[in-house]
Amino acid sequence: MYIDFHNHIDFYKNDELQKVYKDIEKNNIKVISCAMDEESYKNNLRFSKECDSIISTFGIHPWRVTKEIPNLDIYDDYIKNIKIIGEIGLDFHWVEDKSTFEPQVKVFKHFVKKAKKYDKFLNIHTKGAEELVYEILYKENMLEKSIIHWYSGDIYTLNKFIDANSLFTISVDINYSEKTKEIAKLIPISNILAETDGPTALEWVNGAYGMPSEIINVYNGICRVKNIELDELKFYIDNHYDRIIKD
Numbered sequence: 001m002y003i004d005f006h007n008h009i010d011f012y013k014n015d016e017l018q019k020v021y022k023d024i025e026k027n028n029i030k031v032i033s034c035a036m037d038e039e040s041y042k043n044n045l046r047f048s049k050e051c052d053s054i055i056s057t058f059g060i061h062p063w064r065v066t067k068e069i070p071n072l073d074i075y076d077d078y079i080k081n082i083k084i085i086g087e088i089g090l091d092f093h094w095v096e097d098k099s100t101f102e103p104q105v106k107v108f109k110h111f112v113k114k115a116k117k118y119d120k121f122l123n124i125h126t127k128g129a130e131e132l133v134y135e136i137l138y139k140e141n142m143l144e145k146s147i148i149h150w151y152s153g154d155i156y157t158l159n160k161f162i163d164a165n166s167l168f169t170i171s172v173d174i175n176y177s178e179k180t181k182e183i184a185k186l187i188p189i190s191n192i193l194a195e196t197d198g199p200t201a202l203e204w205v206n207g208a209y210g211m212p213s214e215i216i217n218v219y220n221g222i223c224r225v226k227n228i229e230l231d232e233l234k235f236y237i238d239n240h241y242d243r244i245i246k247d
């Protein structure tokens, strides 16, 4: 079994979904499909009904946060239904409209508090705001419940997350980026997870359209960098899956 801890099945086009489901089943992959917002969550719920191996999360991605924040308490029922809140977090790098930074922080803090209240894990985007994400999670004592997605910040902050026992999803650039290899080397194998982040992530890295089975290349890349056998990596990731997703 392979586990993709950070994908977006709703990034695939509708007419590709059957192909995606087949790819998932054939390769024995469990896919955590992260929500971008409410509509994305509802789509993911539909996908998880159509394909047993897809698990939906709920969250509002920093790219979808607007200046006017709606009443977020109405989402508690969604949160009660899921195991992981995400994709949530901060993005001060790709987001150009700085006026959303403050609302992003408010929305992120809201979901961190809810994760604490309902005892959920978090799937977190940290781009260009790694230190502030750390501080917010530290304050709520939620670092151990955090899955840091595709970390690309500085090593100083990375080490703080590692010391706090956070988890990390290594992404599709593990076979291409020296920086990602360096980051993967520093993270203990017991805290490493894998992800594909939807079809466009691999496209961004090497121009190829990513199917869920790209997760196999990510696992193999991690094994090469960490100098370990596939079974050893699977042992750790499977254990996290059992602990986080299964009851």
Ligand SMILES: [Zn+2]
Residues within 6 Å of the ligand: 006, 007, 008, 034, 087, 197
């Ligand atoms: Zn993502």
